[in-house]
Ligand SMILES: Nc1ncnc2c1ncn2[C@@H]1O[C@H](COP(=O)(O)OP(=O)(O)OP(=O)(O)O)[C@@H](O)[C@H]1O
């Protein structure tokens with residue numbers, strides 16, 4: 001069945017005020033936000049970050065469907081920390097056969113909660129800022145920000161092949177199911193998956209060679225055209241101002 | 257496999273980012289523009305592999321395939337894995353931007369270790385060697401990545417030793433799965449399109465010289 | 467008789483998008499030994515129907531029964547797929563093993579046969595299609611017509627009770643078409659064959675249904 005490919009690298013669609021902001025600006029903001037929060041300590045900065053991130057999510061009209069899986073993933077890990085870190089913290093200062101003391105356990109618990117808060121803030125902030133950028137636009141924006149051309153081209157080609165490979169893997173998996181295949185933990189299953197991976201690679205390599213040949217036929221000599229001249233508008237300035245103020249405040253809080 | 261955001265300490269994050277930057281630069285230097293589509297195929301495969309699950313008891317693990325990436329790409333595994341993980345972070349929010357360096361480094365180093373240790377066998381004419389190279393690469397890459405990931409956790413604080421141990425033990429089943437899948441995939445390539453196994457090394461040639 | 471009804475589809479509705487239905491109120495019953503041809507315009511949903519029949523897609527409405535028992539869950543359909551074989555329209559979707567022999571033995575292995583038995587079964591099946599001499603060829607390097615034959619071998623090797631064939635004769639030369647016709651005529655199984663070639667259907671099936679008929683008020687089958 002040909003049909004349309006299942007799109008998996010789809011950005012969260014607009015329109016929204018966040019979608020209107022220059023992708024380069026959004027990428028830079030996301031990077032600054034991630035770095036500042038991932039290395040933050042205490043409660044104030046992560047809490048502020050979480051509030052700001054939630055605000056951005058609302059502005060970007062992030063659907064719950066896009067947010068839920070990543071929040072579940074990050075909080076599953078946070079939950080693991082909350083359960084285990086207190087004991088490890090308690091044991092860290094004492095010999096293992098002594099009963100863990102309450103103060104260091106409490107310390108450990110607070111530490112784990114802080115990690116969880118930080119992680120939530122970072123993940124929640126990343127979503128509206130970069131998950132709203134089409135992946136191809138992301139490649140162009142990174143290139144304009146000075147990333148090496150080969151790297152950004154790699155990104156763009158990867159996006160392109162991922163859709164194709166994914167659709168193809170779904171079709172092949174469907175076809176093996178039609179022949180009564182059921183994945184188990186056994187040699188037959190793993191060999192089947194290995195063959196499937198090999199087949200996907202061979203087909204994709206063939207295709208990439210055809211793509212390259214077709215590009216050469218059209219006079220490709222190692223340079224790609226560049227479009228997307230984007231004019232900076234007022235919304236960009238407003239957003240940049242807010243972002244700078246917010247991150248300056250985070251920094252100030254840290255230095256105090 | 258991914259380390260989460262907000263856990264690792266700043267020095268660990270910075271070290272991971274710096275090492276990854278170095279690896280990516282070496283990888284890109286050896287890659288010609290013509291190689292981009294082929295490397296992209298591998299990073300897509302790496303990405304798509306994460307959607308293929310294998311049941312392990314009540315749980316399931318997804319394929320990783322970084323051993324295969326290493327054998328087929330050499331140094332180019334660094335940029336390829338960086339791109340795949342970036343897409344994963346951007347589109348799905350799994351693993352964030354600051355851990356990108358550490359996550360890429362752990363996975364790509366596993367890949368690269370396999371490349372240097374096993375490229376002779378992987379490009380051999382003898383099918384048994386190719387099969388063994390696949391099995392060793394599948395298991396070895398996961399092991400190396402697991403150890404590095406656990407080390408990154410442990411280096412971030414005494415309180416994460418437990419998580420580090422958990423991470424490492426969780427890799428045991430994955431190693432077995434990856435060994436067999438990678439061996440089968442390599443055997444497939446050996447029989448169907450053997451030149452893939454050899455041209456792969458060519459991408460890295462430039463890197464080692466240049 | 468309900469029991470000799472291998473597959474029954476009742477009031478099936480399906481669409482890939484919510485607002486564009488592909489099948490509307492489809493009825494169909496395939497009995498043991500029945501040999502049916504299925505025709506319809508491109509894009510009218512023939513392949514979709516076959517995928518629904520073995521549970522690779524799920525209907526929005528309607529009932530699918532196999533051997534008189536309703537099938538709803540993946541588990542129900544897993545059992546169906548062991549007894550009802552589906553040949554995909556595009557052999558490239560189906561073929562994924564390095565060699566022809568492995569490809570043909572894949573289904574029998576899934577049925578739980580030992581590797582030796584599966585191999586023997588594969589060779590027998592290939593032999594019937596005059597393909598045994600090419601058992602060790604690399605599947606990926608075959609011509610499109612050869613791929614069609616191997617895909618068919620992969621399904622036949624499972625010896626299902628019923629065969630759902632999606633354009634089995636597309637892209638085949640005269641010799642291969644005749645061989646397929648001969649093989650299909652000798653099969654005791656129930657057949658549901660999608661094809662745009664009237665002459666091919668005339669040779670292979672006893673009765674031809676059109677998709678329009680199956681979705682009309684007058685119930686076919
Ligand atoms: N994966 C898919 N996603 C969305 N739409 C699809 C998909 N597969 C098929 N379709 C649509 O469903 C309709 C029925 O498709 P189907 O493949 O069943 O037709 P068909 O009768 O087999 O046609 P043909 O004679 O060309 O093989 C078509 O309009 C097609 O565009």
Ligand SMILES: [Mg+2]
Nearest residue numbers: 512513555632
């Ligand atoms: Mg069709």
